[in-house]
Amino acid sequence: MAHHAEPITDAARAAQTLERLFDEHEHAVFFGGAGVSTASGIPDFRSVDGLYRQHFDYPPETMLSHSFYVEHPAEFFRFYRERMVALDAQPNACHRTLAALEHVGKLDAVVTQNIDGLHQAAGSRRVWELHGSVHRNICQGCGAVYDARWVCSREHEDGRGVPVCPVCGGTVKPDVVLYEEPLDERVLEGAVRAIAQADLLVIGGTSLVVYPAAGLTRYFQGDKLVIVNRDPTPQDAAADVLISCEIAQAFSF
Structure with a gap:
């Protein structure tokens, strides 16, 4: 693992980097949090x-x-x-790009902490909803x-x-899943399996401080770990690529 990667702050360069990484890998997984949906007004x-x-x-x-x-x-x-x-919220560029990547066989699964259903609304089919759905x-x-x-x-x-x-x-x-409640065992096992089998893990829009969800990254044994988040996270030192810009712009490719 490369340590202390210099964050990419330019959205156009971030999009080029992500597009190349998805092209170069066969089994990508996206792990996302609340920051994925902020561009949708949530x-x-x-x-x-x-x-x-x-x-x-x-x-x-x-x-x-x-x-x-x-x-x-x-x-x-x-x-x-x-x-x-938020019933009126619509998928943004990040949701749409992830759905398109799955459609062409470049993304194995989405693991999300969000409960808004926007990944499915954008067309993603393999979505592990760690915290359930409204x-x-x-x-x-x-x-x-x-x-x-x-x-x-x-x-x-x-x-x-x-x-x-x-x-x-x-x-x-x-x-x-409310505070004090356990995660669904079937969903958790599916998410762990997807992450463990991935050769590229892109983490986006999450502060990586909510457990047990944030602990799932330890199952990743693949080639490249990417973190896309506006603010630093506790796991930045483990990332091969750090992207620090709006996630919807980084996924506009």
Whole structure:
């Protein structure tokens, strides 16, 4: 591994570098976080104008925890609808390029920490969603599945804004991994397998501080590790190529 690679800050050079790397490798995997969707108008968590810098009655980490969901369901769903679901968001250049790379056989899989479904909206088919998706909402009673529009429509509520299953009356919970909840074992195994088999791993739009997701990079044994992120990450020293510019511009090729 090359250490302390000089970051590429020019978007055009970044795009050329990424295009060449994808051309040179047979089994690329992309591992992404919230920064991938900021160009689609979805705020990330930890940057200057991110979700965690805004002011709410409770810290966002608390409101997105399993215990808060159980103890304060009305407040949970108000925050969730307002801040976590972005039904009008559209895929950006990064999502579209990754879908195109998969289509021509240059990308084996996308591993994402995002719950917005934009990779699938862009056309990606092999997507491991580590933290679930706002587009699946599951009745805790009978297992019926509802989409995000249904949860946001407020048609089926208990009077406090909590969605209730019209089939059995059970509470409908978003299929997203909250703080204090484990990752889905099947998804985790699929993501680990994809990363372990990759010869090129491109990490993008993630601060690499949220575990266990950030720990998945240790399974990579391939040829080139690339980190594309506006701000430095704790794993920069391990990267062969560092790109420090807007990710949607870096993936405009």
